[in-house]
Amino acid sequence: MPRLDYARCKDCQRSREETGPLSHTRLCESCSGRRLAENVYGIHAKYGPAYQRRQYGIALREFGPRVALALKQAGVFDDVMLDDVTARP
Numbered sequence: 209m210p211r212l213d214y215a216r217c218k219d220c221q222r223s224r225e226e227t228g229p230l231s232h233t234r235l236c237e238s239c240s241g242r243r244l245a246e247n248v249y250g251i252h253a254k255y256g257p258a259y260q261r262r263q264y265g266i267a268l269r270e271f272g273p274r275v276a277l278a279l280k281q282a283g284v285f286d287d288v289m290l291d292d293v294t295a296r297p
């Protein structure tokens with residue numbers, strides 16, 4: 209849903225007159241498409257902030273907020289998991 213009160217895209221800083229309508233997250237069409245692609249590829253590749261948010265959401269649903277927060281504070285979602293790393297000869 210476009211918001212008419214936003215003036216500039218928060219990623220590329222271009223004005224609404226240059227980019228067209230901005231979304232409710234204050235992104236232009238090209239930046240929102242780029243972010244969507246980055247998130248989809250990141251989740252597929254098991255890497256990046258979108259994947260970490262997804263893993264946290266899964267832990268939240270499966271174990272509840274106390275365990276998920278403890279795992280987050282322990283840094284479980286920060287780095288690539290050991291089982292995702294392939295051994296190289």
Ligand SMILES: [Zn+2]
Nearest residue numbers: 217220236239
């Ligand atoms: Zn933009």
